[in-house]
Amino acid sequence: MSNADIYHEMIIDYSRNPVNYGKLEDHDVTYHDSNPLCGDSIDIDMKIDDNKVSDIKFHGKGCAICMACSSVLTEIAKGKDLDEVKNISKNDVLSELGLENLQAVRIKCALLSLKVLKYALYSYLGKHLEGDQDVDKLKEEAANLY
Amino acid sequence: MQSAQTAFENIRKDFPILERKVRDNKTLVYLDNASTTQKPNQVIDAINDYYKNHNANIHRAVYALAEEATELYEKTRDKVANFINVPNRDEIIFVRGTTEAINLVAYAWGRTHINEGDIIVTTEYEHHSNIVPWQLLTQEKGAKLEYIGMDDNGELILEDLDKYLATGKVKLVAFSLMSNVLGTISDSEAIISKCKEAGVLTLIDGAQAVPHMKVDVEKLDCDFFAFSGHKMLGPTGIGILWVKKAVLETMSPFHGGGDMIREVHKYETTWNDLPYKFEAGTPNIADVVGLGAAIDYLTKIGMENIREHEIELTKYALEKLSQVKGLHIYGTKDISKRGGVISFNFADVHPHDVAQIIDEEGIAVRSGHHCAQVLMERLNVAATSRASFYIYNTKEEVDKLINSLNKVAEVFKL
Numbered sequence: 001m002s003n004a005d006i007y008h009e010m011i012i013d014y015s016r017n018p019v020n021y022g023k024l025e026d027h028d029v030t031y032h033d034s035n036p037l038c039g040d041s042i043d044i045d046m047k048i049d050d051n052k053v054s055d056i057k058f059h060g061k062g063c064a065i066c067m068a069c070s071s072v073l074t075e076i077a078k079g080k081d082l083d084e085v086k087n088i089s090k091n092d093v094l095s096e097l098g099l100e101n102l103q104a105v106r107i108k109c110a111l112l113s114l115k116v117l118k119y120a121l122y123s124y125l126g127k128h129l130e131g132d133q134d135v136d137k138l139k140e141e142a143a144n145l146y
Numbered sequence: 147m148q149s150a151q152t153a154f155e156n157i158r159k160d161f162p163i164l165e166r167k168v169r170d171n172k173t174l175v176y177l178d179n180a181s182t183t184q185k186p187n188q189v190i191d192a193i194n195d196y197y198k199n200h201n202a203n204i205h206r207a208v209y210a211l212a213e214e215a216t217e218l219y220e221k222t223r224d225k226v227a228n229f230i231n232v233p234n235r236d237e238i239i240f241v242r243g244t245t246e247a248i249n250l251v252a253y254a255w256g257r258t259h260i261n262e263g264d265i266i267v268t269t270e271y272e273h274h275s276n277i278v279p280w281q282l283l284t285q286e287k288g289a290k291l292e293y294i295g296m297d298d299n300g301e302l303i304l305e306d307l308d309k310y311l312a313t314g315k316v317k318l319v320a321f322s323l324m325s326n327v328l329g330t331i332s333d334s335e336a337i338i339s340k341c342k343e344a345g346v347l348t349l350i351d352g353a354q355a356v357p358h359m360k361v362d363v364e365k366l367d368c369d370f371f372a373f374s375g376h377k378m379l380g381p382t383g384i385g386i387l388w389v390k391k392a393v394l395e396t397m398s399p400f401h402g403g404g405d406m407i408r409e410v411h412k413y414e415t416t417w418n419d420l421p422y423k424f425e426a427g428t429p430n431i432a433d434v435v436g437l438g439a440a441i442d443y444l445t446k447i448g449m450e451n452i453r454e455h456e457i458e459l460t461k462y463a464l465e466k467l468s469q470v471k472g473l474h475i476y477g478t479k480d481i482s483k484r485g486g487v488i489s490f491n492f493a494d495v496h497p498h499d500v501a502q503i504i505d506e507e508g509i510a511v512r513s514g515h516h517c518a519q520v521l522m523e524r525l526n527v528a529a530t531s532r533a534s535f536y537i538y539n540t541k542e543e544v545d546k547l548i549n550s551l552n553k554v555a556e557v558f559k560l
Contacts, residue, residue: 006502007499007502007503007557007558012557012558012559015496015499016494037514038498038513038514038515038529039514039515039519039522039528039529040528041528061528062496062528063496063497063498063499064495064496064499064558065498065499066496106498106502109498
């Protein structure tokens with residue numbers, strides 16, 4: 001993939017008009033992280049009811065890739081069971097935007113929000129489901145995402 | 147010294163990397179010189195020659211190679227002294243770069259001289275390397291770190307300095323001679339004279355200034371001066387710390403080990419003479435030799451000519467960039483107060499996206515916070531794009547940059 005090809009219509013649209021952008025005042029869990037080298041910074045708030053992500057919003061600063069992937073990720077996660085959210089993979093996000101072959105230097109832009117989501121879930125589950133064996137796996141997965 | 151015109155005509159031929167094609171067979175346009183510069187054949191060959199013909203450890207062995215290596219190494223110390231105009235070669239310490247130089251001062255000077263309640267002053271437009279070592283030191287000592295603010299023109303507000311000096315608690319003022327983001331040239335004369343009057347030491351981060359203009363350290367009359375080799379055509383991993391002798395003599399060692407000692411006994415050690423007391427272990431000999439070749443190369447062109455060339459280029463670039471709709475340039479428009487570094491933002495497009503799209507055209511600019519997050523906060527931006535020039539850059543390359551920005555506008559429908 002030529003690098004310029006990543007800037008297709010969908011990416012530009014999402015970056016201009018991000019979906020699920022903002023804060024959830026009554027969230028059940030919130031998490032923040034940033035990429036130290038480029039300064040991209042993302043917060044995710046989630047409301048969780050009946051073991052489902054009943055609402056999710058993100059906010060922060062980032063490049064077009066970061067904003068588009070965050071939008072897509074929140075769209076994927078919204079309404080899903082926590083078990084399904086646990087299993088959201090890199091490729092689920094990247095393929096949605098045709099970014100499967102994104103160069104290594106930009107992959108951290110694309111996956112920052114997924115990392116934040118996994119950590120958010122980890123911190124929620126850690127508090128609410130003592131002894132859930134998936135918690136450690138989730139933490140490890142988040143730490144090694146990129 | 148050659149005439150400016152002859153000097154710059156043939157320069158590009160000395161830099162093999164500038165002939166490289168990148169991405170889709172595009173000629174490389176390298177505009178990230180504030181980060182690191184490319185190397186001419188003369189520097190590459192000097193390092194090669196050192197390893198092929200002279201490689202040995204320095205200072206101790208008596209055989210021929212060791213003698214040659216020592217001479218090459220020490221000759222560069224003289225070249226550095228001459229280049230930045232300091233009379234005493236024993237005040238010049240080889241380090242890894244500006245970052246190590248400042249950390250050396252924070253450790254070897256700061257730990258002895260900074261006490262609880264003392265103040266260290268830096269500025270809002272410093273590189274992290276002139277902030278974090280002072281944070282570490284002041285936190286350890288219960289001292290305070292204060293900042294000289296920056297006005298909207300990208301210049302320092304010296305009244306802030308007056309305010310801190312008036313407390314009588316300031317022990318050191320550390321500032322860069324040129325900002326790596328805005329290119330602002332600090333009013334070093336005013337800062338140093340204020341500090342002298344107050345009996346306060348000064349440290350200058352010369353990483354951005356030394357490669358681009360004639361710097362006369364004796365005339366500056368600061369106490370510490372640091373810069374890096376790789377931003378001035380030299381290799382990575384080599385830099386200089388200069389310290390005024392009267393101050394150097396009050397400093398404890400930095401690293402302990404070989405070469406920095408006079409006598410080592412089981413429980414006590416006496417130190418080697420200056421500057422060797424601060425050069426523990428086998429130094430980076432090859433890259434010191436490379437730095438010597440870089441100094442020769444720059445001296446041949448003439449630092450005044452280099453400054454003139456960059457003023458010409460920066461003026462041209464500022465004029466062209468300011469015609470691009472939606473493009474915001476940071477820093478002063480007064481060319482006498484800035485070097486060849488231009489930071490900008492293009493409409494609402496994130497600098498990483500700008501950099502990636504123009505990279506397709508072979509253009510290398512930096513995007514991000516440029517290791518100056520305190521300044522980014524002051525400017526209230528997450529990041530900027532930055533083009534920075536050096537001796538081999540041309541107006542044609544500035545035109546290519548401008549054209550590539552049109553492509554950004556196209557992609558982002560500006």
